Amino acid sequence: xxxxxxxxxxxxxxxxxxxxxxxxxxxxxxxxxxxxxxxxxxxxxxxxxxxxxxxxxxxxxxxxxxxxxxxxxxxxxxxxxxxxxxxxxxxxxxxxxxxxxxxxxxxxxxxxxxxxxxxxxxxxxxxxxxxxxxxxxxxxxxxxxxxxxxxxxxxxxxxxxxxxxxxxxxxxxxxxxxxxxxxxxxxxxxxxxxxxxxxxxxxxxxxxxxxxxxxxxxxxxxxxxxxxxxxxxxxxxxxxxxxxxxxxxxxxxxxxxxxxxxxxxxxxxxxxxxxxxxxxxxxxxxxxxxxxx
Amino acid sequence: xxxxxxxxxxxxxxxxxxxxxxxxxxxxxxxxxxxxxxxxxxxxxxxxxxxxxxxxxxxxxxxxxxxxxxxxxxxxxxxxxxxxxxxxxxxxxxxxxxxxxxxxxxxxxxxxxxxxxxxxxxxxxxxxxxxxxxxxxxxxxxxxxxxxxxxxxxxxxxxxxxxxxxxxxxxxxxxxxxxxxxxxxxxxxxxxxxxxxxxxxxxxxxxxxxxxxxxxxxxxxxxxxxxxxxxxxxxxxxxxxxxxxxxxxxxxxxxxxxxxxxxxxxxxxxxxxxxxxxxxxxxxxxxxxxxxx
Numbered sequence: 001x002x003x004x005x006x007x008x009x010x011x012x013x014x015x016x017x018x019x020x021x022x023x024x025x026x027x028x029x030x031x032x033x034x035x036x037x038x039x040x041x042x043x044x045x046x047x048x049x050x051x052x053x054x055x056x057x058x059x060x061x062x063x064x065x066x067x068x069x070x071x072x073x074x075x076x077x078x079x080x081x082x083x084x085x086x087x088x089x090x091x092x093x094x095x096x097x098x099x100x101x102x103x104x105x106x107x108x109x110x111x112x113x114x115x116x117x118x119x120x121x122x123x124x125x126x127x128x129x130x131x132x133x134x135x136x137x138x139x140x141x142x143x144x145x146x147x148x149x150x151x152x153x154x155x156x157x158x159x160x161x162x163x164x165x166x167x168x169x170x171x172x173x174x175x176x177x178x179x180x181x182x183x184x185x186x187x188x189x190x191x192x193x194x195x196x197x198x199x200x201x202x203x204x205x206x207x208x209x210x211x212x213x214x215x216x217x218x219x220x221x222x223x224x225x226x227x228x229x230x231x232x233x234x235x236x237x238x239x240x241x242x243x244x245x246x247x248x249x250x251x252x253x254x255x256x257x258x259x260x261x262x263x264x265x266x267x268x269x270x271x272x273x274x275x276x277x278x279x280x281x282x283x284x285x286x287x288x289x290x291x292x293x
Numbered sequence: 294x295x296x297x298x299x300x301x302x303x304x305x306x307x308x309x310x311x312x313x314x315x316x317x318x319x320x321x322x323x324x325x326x327x328x329x330x331x332x333x334x335x336x337x338x339x340x341x342x343x344x345x346x347x348x349x350x351x352x353x354x355x356x357x358x359x360x361x362x363x364x365x366x367x368x369x370x371x372x373x374x375x376x377x378x379x380x381x382x383x384x385x386x387x388x389x390x391x392x393x394x395x396x397x398x399x400x401x402x403x404x405x406x407x408x409x410x411x412x413x414x415x416x417x418x419x420x421x422x423x424x425x426x427x428x429x430x431x432x433x434x435x436x437x438x439x440x441x442x443x444x445x446x447x448x449x450x451x452x453x454x455x456x457x458x459x460x461x462x463x464x465x466x467x468x469x470x471x472x473x474x475x476x477x478x479x480x481x482x483x484x485x486x487x488x489x490x491x492x493x494x495x496x497x498x499x500x501x502x503x504x505x506x507x508x509x510x511x512x513x514x515x516x517x518x519x520x521x522x523x524x525x526x527x528x529x530x531x532x533x534x535x536x537x538x539x540x541x542x543x544x545x546x547x548x549x550x551x552x553x554x555x556x557x558x559x560x561x562x563x564x565x566x567x568x569x570x571x572x573x574x575x576x577x578x579x580x581x582x583x584x585x586x
Binding site: 123143198207222226274 | 489527541542563571
């Protein structure tokens with residue numbers, strides 16, 4: 001039982017984790033922290049949090065667990081603010097989309113508290129944001145990746161793992177580098193590709209007519225281009241090296257595809273399309289079906 | 294009222310057009326044509342067609358309207374087969390995803406019948422294919438693009454337009470070139486991008502682990518990579534010039550994005566992401582909502 005849970009950044013993820021912990025009966029009091037009073041007041045009204053503070057240090061004093069749900073760009077600053085008030089048993093975790101940058105910030109800011117910082121990343125989300133978008137079931141049957149480092153305290157890791165599991169998530173552990181490489185591939189690169197396409201088409205003189213001809217495939221393909229631009233700027237910058245590497249790989253693949261097309265090499269095109277379809281049908285579709293159960 | 298409708302290629306689109314015309318009470322008899330007996334027998338069982346033939350010329354004799362629902366690669370061959378048996382008032386239309394290639398094939402094959410050929414493309418679909426995937430409501434509130442050329446008979450165009458409208462579609466006319474350019478941008482390029490990404494990740498040694506970390510955004514982004522590989526090979530080849538042009542534009546945009554990332558230019562990234570989000574939220578989301586009504 002967590003007596004005092006402090007969620008700094010009551011957005012979709014932080015807010016949903018709060019909702020899920022409460023629904024699982026694991027928490028007595030939830031204090032939210034943020035910069036905007038509007039979102040926090042809404043979070044109280046919706047029952048996502050019990051009360052709020054605009055001061056992270058003020059809220060974090062006496063906390064059993066602090067969850068960082070802020071954007072990556074704000075992480076280092078928040079960690080520096082709360083470090084002086086953390087108790088000797090306070091656990092700290094985060095939900096950030098990249099891990100090397102967060103771990104570096106935590107190591108720098110937390111000092112003796114760093115072993116009780118458990119880096120985490122729930123693989124869940126929608127294109128909506130803010131406390132109003134939060135719901136307790138967001139993590140059901142979704143993966144949560146924890147990326148402990150050498151210094152990470154085994155007990156802290158166990159507790160955070162258990163909390164996520166009791167929220168219905170499937171927890172896996174990875175190294176920081178593996179996490180950042182895999183997420184660059186499955187999440188950060190697709191966002192860059194979708195944003196790039198929509199921005200390109202939006203710059204055409206007949207953009208409205210072009211979009212009017214878009215079918216459901218385009219709508220789904222570009223759904224992630226409706227995501228929060230600031231958040232994705234931060235993610236791209238925080239995972240810059242891994243993202244640049246995979247962008248480069250992708251660009252080379254696209255060149256190969258264009259060369260096949262220029263050469264009218266239908267076999268090469270079909271083989272690539274078929275490998276993609278087979279892999280997606282085998283690995284991605286069953287996963288989605290499993291979640292609907 | 295169409296006395297005899299012949300649908301050559303009873304797949305998702307051809308089959309759904311047949312279902313929609315029947316549901317609207319516009320057709321007396323529907324004859325399906327295909328290469329595979331299994332799909333055609335299923336189409337009869339499901340009531341998509343009344344009877345079938347494996348011989349396009351045999352079926353097309355005496356038809357009031359022939360709908361080509363075959364893949365682009367098969368179009369020229371089918372047109373050549375049916376040309377000798379078409380009556381002096383038979384209308385012909387198609388549902389192909391590219392129009393320059395189809396119009397060229399029709400002009401070459403149909404001779405004096407060419408003015409009664411109305412090139413068409415319904416902007417609708419799912420990632421499923423075959424007669425079993427067909428349903429009458431597929432075109433409701435979706436666009437159907439007709440691309441008449443100089444020779445196209447005004448009456449033939451009016452009739453085909455009216456049929457689509459009575460199936461619930463919103464018909465627009467475009468030039469062949471505009472169609473192929475716009476569809477390259479909104480459909481063919483996204484398919485190439487999605488196939489390229491999934492094929493690349495599938496080639497990684499830890500592909501299964503990578504896909505296991507994919508969230509809903511990845512699933513939606515790659516939905517079109519589950520599309521039929523042969524069909525998309527044909528589309529890519531048929532619209533090669535327009536597709537190569539837009540791939541080149543996209544590649545240049547991706548380079549710019551990578552340069553901004555390499556330079557840690559957060560403002561450039563955020564501005565591009567924001568332009569994309571604004572355009573999508575303004576032009577793509579309301580369209581989807583309108584369709585749900």
